[in-house]
Amino acid sequence: MWAQIINAILGIWLMASPAILGFENIAADNDHVVGPIIASFAVISWWEATRVVRLYNIPLGAWLLLAPWVLGYDSTTPVLNDMLVGAVVIGLSFVKGKVTETYGGGWSAIWKSDSLHAQEARKQPRV
Template sequence: MWAQIINAILGIWLIVAPAVLGADKAAADNDHIIGPIIVSFAVISWWEATRVVRLYNLPLGAWLLLAPWILGYNETTVIISDMMVGALVIGFSFVKGKTETRYGGGWSAIWKSDSLHEREAKKQSNNL
């Protein structure tokens, strides 16, 4: 979870960076769009059941690495900021975190013969 907290902070930085660094319109618009999305995905992935959402930040981080060249940023500090944030978001998105509880196995559990939810149901029926 610590890595996703850092990703949320990086997303908040993207929201305020254009004002702090004096970014041009293209860079500011890009950061104002990508920042809240990174924050949202990071916060959603704080919980164990939704931890996979952290991977949704990977393409956003890659976009931040490419955006200065595609959108033609004018300020070097803004280019460095976006590229650093992009690299950090990618890196922290790969941190999975500790798994304490197993869940039913998702859709693939429907086709498995001895899935976790079947074992749990058998345990509960034996305890009754």
């Protein structure tokens, strides 16, 4: 979970960085759009059942790496900011965290002969 907390902070940083670092125009607009999305996905992925949402930040981090050239940033500061944040977001999005519970097994449970549901059913007393 620590990695997703840092990703949430980085998303908030993206929203604040244009004012703090003093850049504007298309780079600031990009950071104001991408920042809250990264923070939202990071916060959603704090819980074990929704941990997979952390992977949604990977394309956003990749976009931050490409955005300076696609959008044509006019200064070095936003280029460095977006590339550094994008690289860290991608790296931290691969940190899964400790798994303490399992929830149903997903679609693969249909084909397993000893699924979590079958195990739980055996534990229940017959009436």
